[in-house]
Amino acid sequence: MKAHILTIGDELLIGQVLNTNVAYIGEKLTRLQIKVNSTSAIPDDEESILREFKRTLASNDLVLVTGGLGPTHDDITRKCIVEYFETELVEDPEILSDVNAFFEARGRTLTLTNRLQALVPRIATPIRNLKGTAPGLWIEKGKKQIICLPGVPFEMKYMMDNFILPKLEEKLEHKTFMAIRYLLTTGIAESTLFDQLGNIEELLNGAKLAFLPSPYGVRLRLTVEGTSEKIVHEKIDELEQKIRVHAGRYIFGTEDDTLEGVIAKLLIERGLKVAVAESCTGGLINHRLTNISGSSHFLDIGIVAYSDNIKIKMLNVKKEVIRKYGSVSLEVARQMSDGIRIISGANIGISVTGIMGPTGATPTKPLGLVYISVCDEWVCRAKVFRFGDDRLLNKERTSQAALEMLRRHLLGIYDDD
Amino acid sequence: MKAHILTIGDELLIGQVLNTNVAYIGEKLTRLQIKVNSTSAIPDDEESILREFKRTLASNDLVLVTGGLGPTHDDITRKCIVEYFETELVEDPEILSDVNAFFEARGRTLTLTNRLQALVPRIATPIRNLKGTAPGLWIEKGKKQIICLPGVPFEMKYMMDNFILPKLEEKLEHKTFMAIRYLLTTGIAESTLFDQLGNIEELLNGAKLAFLPSPYGVRLRLTVEGTSEKIVHEKIDELEQKIRVHAGRYIFGTEDDTLEGVIAKLLIERGLKVAVAESCTGGLINHRLTNISGSSHFLDIGIVAYSDNIKIKMLNVKKEVIRKYGSVSLEVARQMSDGIRIISGANIGISVTGIMGPTGATPTKPLGLVYISVCDEWVCRAKVFRFGDDRLLNKERTSQAALEMLRRHLLGIYDDD
Numbered sequence: 062m063k064a065h066i067l068t069i070g071d072e073l074l075i076g077q078v079l080n081t082n083v084a085y086i087g088e089k090l091t092r093l094q095i096k097v098n099s100t101s102a103i104p105d106d107e108e109s110i111l112r113e114f115k116r117t118l119a120s121n122d123l124v125l126v127t128g129g130l131g132p133t134h135d136d137i138t139r140k141c142i143v144e145y146f147e148t149e150l151v152e153d154p155e156i157l158s159d160v161n162a163f164f165e166a167r168g169r170t171l172t173l174t175n176r177l178q179a180l181v182p183r184i185a186t187p188i189r190n191l192k193g194t195a196p197g198l199w200i201e202k203g204k205k206q207i208i209c210l211p212g213v214p215f216e217m218k219y220m221m222d223n224f225i226l227p228k229l230e231e232k233l234e235h236k237t238f239m240a241i242r243y244l245l246t247t248g249i250a251e252s253t254l255f256d257q258l259g260n261i262e263e264l265l266n267g268a269k270l271a272f273l274p275s276p277y278g279v280r281l282r283l284t285v286e287g288t289s290e291k292i293v294h295e296k297i298d299e300l301e302q303k304i305r306v307h308a309g310r311y312i313f314g315t316e317d318d319t320l321e322g323v324i325a326k327l328l329i330e331r332g333l334k335v336a337v338a339e340s341c342t343g344g345l346i347n348h349r350l351t352n353i354s355g356s357s358h359f360l361d362i363g364i365v366a367y368s369d370n371i372k373i374k375m376l377n378v379k380k381e382v383i384r385k386y387g388s389v390s391l392e393v394a395r396q397m398s399d400g401i402r403i404i405s406g407a408n409i410g411i412s413v414t415g416i417m418g419p420t421g422a423t424p425t426k427p428l429g430l431v432y433i434s435v436c437d438e439w440v441c442r443a444k445v446f447r448f449g450d451d452r453l454l455n456k457e458r459t460s461q462a463a464l465e466m467l468r469r470h471l472l473g474i475y476d477d478d
Numbered sequence: 479m480k481a482h483i484l485t486i487g488d489e490l491l492i493g494q495v496l497n498t499n500v501a502y503i504g505e506k507l508t509r510l511q512i513k514v515n516s517t518s519a520i521p522d523d524e525e526s527i528l529r530e531f532k533r534t535l536a537s538n539d540l541v542l543v544t545g546g547l548g549p550t551h552d553d554i555t556r557k558c559i560v561e562y563f564e565t566e567l568v569e570d571p572e573i574l575s576d577v578n579a580f581f582e583a584r585g586r587t588l589t590l591t592n593r594l595q596a597l598v599p600r601i602a603t604p605i606r607n608l609k610g611t612a613p614g615l616w617i618e619k620g621k622k623q624i625i626c627l628p629g630v631p632f633e634m635k636y637m638m639d640n641f642i643l644p645k646l647e648e649k650l651e652h653k654t655f656m657a658i659r660y661l662l663t664t665g666i667a668e669s670t671l672f673d674q675l676g677n678i679e680e681l682l683n684g685a686k687l688a689f690l691p692s693p694y695g696v697r698l699r700l701t702v703e704g705t706s707e708k709i710v711h712e713k714i715d716e717l718e719q720k721i722r723v724h725a726g727r728y729i730f731g732t733e734d735d736t737l738e739g740v741i742a743k744l745l746i747e748r749g750l751k752v753a754v755a756e757s758c759t760g761g762l763i764n765h766r767l768t769n770i771s772g773s774s775h776f777l778d779i780g781i782v783a784y785s786d787n788i789k790i791k792m793l794n795v796k797k798e799v800i801r802k803y804g805s806v807s808l809e810v811a812r813q814m815s816d817g818i819r820i821i822s823g824a825n826i827g828i829s830v831t832g833i834m835g836p837t838g839a840t841p842t843k844p845l846g847l848v849y850i851s852v853c854d855e856w857v858c859r860a861k862v863f864r865f866g867d868d869r870l871l872n873k874e875r876t877s878q879a880a881l882e883m884l885r886r887h888l889l890g891i892y893d894d895d
Binding site for chain 2: 073074075076077078079080081083084085086087088089091097098099100101102103104109113271273282339342343344345346347348349350351352354355356357360361362363364365366367368370371375405418419420452453456
């Protein structure tokens with residue numbers, strides 16, 4: 062099955078919003094082995110929409126449309142469907158009752174404009190929208206499918222996940238089956254990771270492996286095809302295990318995991334508490350840890366110790382140590398992590414100190430120089446890192462490196478170096 | 479001038495990356511009064527590329543292409559240009575010297591593959607790429623322009639801003655001129671802002687005004703057209719002033735300003751220091767303030783006080799007050815802001831305490847309930863807010879509300895309520 066994703070809306074053309082719908086739908090269709098041939102964005106304009114329906118339906122089995130289904134005068138996708146398929150609008154009782162319920166739940170009365178939302182082209186099967194008021198439309202014409210969804214991302218996603226993807230999966234006649242899995246690594250460069258995997262052809266044995274680098278780490282996408290669902294799942298499990306043998310220590314999670322989520326789970330399971338003293342990251346590490354629901358189980362306090370004075374006063378860093386080594390040093394990082402651990406009563410103390418830029422570099426302390434320390438009652442591990450010259454990116458990368466040091470500390474993964 | 483933005487790359491179709499290039503280019507062309515008719519994304523595939531060149535050049539004056547200019551085998555945009563325009567590749571000495579310099583600066587030697595980057599289709603004017611190795615291509619054929627740029631966003635942006643946009647502006651024969659300005663508001667709902675502006679037709683007097691809401695505030699886009707550059711600039715200044723009369727207190731900045739950047743400037747100008755005690759935002763407010771270069775001038779310390787115990791121990795919140803009102807209360811917020819101000823020695827203390835969700839709500843303290851307090855030596859202003867049920871969004875909105883209270887405190891803007 063070949064597909065085109067058609068997004069409708071003036072705001073997509075003038076750079077007012079990022080088109081996130083295309084990436085979301087592209088990923089979901091690819092997972093179903095539907096090949097996304099192309100995507101396009103066009104204005105809320107009748108002539109453009111009709112022309113694009115014709116063009117994209119001619120060379121695709123499926124056209125997935127988002128946008129232009131709302132209640133206002135510039136939403137004309139439904140009108141164009143009526144015209145293109147030479148059909149008419151009829152009121153759908155189930156959709157009307159959904160729209161009614163939506164307004165009732167919010168204590169608002171239904172206006173005529175809202176009631177019009179329940180009008181559906183006769184040729185289309187309406188798709189219920191339980192997150193908003195505009196229903197989706199599914200039209201089957203010969204062997205071609207055209208599916209229209211609202212452009213509001215969370216409405217579109219809800220309808221994709223709950224209605225569209227399961228129904229599309231039923232329609233697919235799989236000759237081959239496919240499984241996709243993501244393994245998430247951090248703290249290792251793409252080329253090093255590649256080398257670590259050894260003979261890649263032998264490892265893959267017909268499967269596919271993509272390296273997807275970002276400032277936070279490298280995601281690995283494994284793709285396996287085969288003649289049954291059972292076979293592809295067995296094959297992908299086997300491939301994952303083989304990769305873990307070579308590079309398991311760098312893999313912190315799979316699929317949509319986050320590093321902070323993985324750490325939160327470990328801390329809660331073991332009943333441990335952590336406290337972070339941040340200099341250069343200025344609060345970002347604490348922010349990431351508290352993004353996880355339930356973070357009050359493992360975090361009581363965090364300190365942003367930006368000035369030398371605060372490092373001394375609040376974290377018991379020795380004045381002489383700052384004088385001797387400078388506040389961006391391994392020694393100060395060690396004392397900061399020990400200091401926050403002791404004053405907080407947490408099991409683990411973490412600290413970061415570094416030069417984020419664009420100013421603050423010296424001949425011996427370049428931009429991007431960072432020291433991170435993780436300690437508990439028994440041991441203190443401190444490391445030096447060298448990042449780049451972009452302040453925000455440096456903060457992100459420092460937070461990622463610190464959290465990864467914490468993960469490895471919790472799992473007893475120690476550096477070879 | 480009508481334009482199409484054509485983005486090339488498999489990664490755009492399978493949802494691997496967000497297509498940010500389209501939004502960037504769309505915004506820049508719109509500012510030049512070039513109308514973006516449509517955009518599309520297609521795979522790195524010769525047949526698709528040639529078909530799309532033909533289709534988009536037929537109905538546009540300008541086709542702006544990104545992607546597929548790199549040195550590897552799957553980058554075939556240049557090859558397609560050669561084929562489409564029936565031309566040939568010739569080595570460009572200036573580009574070769576750029577590529578050479580790029581490798582020299584990084585201490586790497588030029589490989590044959592890299593040298594091939596200096597081959598340019600004879601019909602094209604090469605566009606220098608000082609951020610990478612793949613040059614851009616500008617082809618003028620009759621009255622049509624086709625411009626190819628690398629897909630790497632920061633290379634593309636650099637070339638757009640420094641070479642493409644100035645040259646495009648020269649080519650435009652303006653009959654009318656246009657000015658666009660963004661005014662950034664926060665802390666006011668879209669509909670309230672609309673009402674605040676009074677008689678909108680009278681206010682605009684032919685100009686255009688778009689309301690662009692987000693969880694952080696409403697951006698206003700002002701568009702003015704006229705017969706000379708001078709006239710449109712005078713008109714847009716005048717319109718801005720009129721809007722400021724009605725809603726100036728909510729406008730924290732213009733264009734690409736950030737709320738934290740505006741605050742940093744005010745603090746540095748006045749030599750003031752701020753200290754933030756965060757409960758529910760867990761570090762986000764300190765993170766945002768330290769995103770600004772030079773933040774060490776106005777920030778020495780921040781405290782994430784997540785547990786009651788830490789609020790008592792570190793911020794001198796009274797135990798009885800927590801017992802009587804609960805830790806999510808106006809009284810605790812006040813004491814926290816006073817506490818952090820006193821222990822830090824800063825001029826201004828800020829605190830936030832609230833229920834971010836998804837758990838933690840009680841019958842009297844619903845999800846999204848937040849108290850924020852800002853105090854200095856003389857006065858303490860605390861306010862209650864009610865946000866939603868999404869944890870991450872609640873953290874973002876709380877941080878925005880707290881920073882806006884700080885901005886208004888600094889400017890002496892007081893609430894009517």
